[in-house]
Amino acid sequence: MSSGVGPGRPPVASRFRKGQSGNPKGRPKARPSPPPSAFDIVIDRTLTVTQNDKPREVTVEEALQHRTYQDALAGNRAARREVLRMIAKRERWLAAKAPKHRPLKRLTEPVDPDNADEVLILLGIAEPDPWWGSASDRRATGMSVCCCGPGRCRPR
16 A cells, blocks of 8 residues: 555645544534513513404514504504504515416317308407308318408408
């Protein structure tokens, strides 16, 4: 076995000694999460609200939002601004969460339906081309409609 120097083989003098780690202090311990603020404690509490003579449990945050909506409807300008901020925040969240656009698949019908010519004539988009003959001839050939437009077709 050679003690050559190369990729993955550092010089012998700079290698770790047996029993010695490359990270002597080890991984740092995770910092404890900061204690919740007073605001977080209050906002997470639940209240019992009576709506339509039925008690309902809601968080303080939901109750404040509901009150803000009521104030905005009553004409309070500051409440209106706050509602608009809430709407904008929700729109940003929805836009970030929305799935990315996928390419659209084009669905095509492989064969023209038999009654397509009749439908075009019925809608006034086209008119029968006298050059192709009777309706039975048009069905047999599949070429029944003149695409010049109604009233513009001239006999050939």
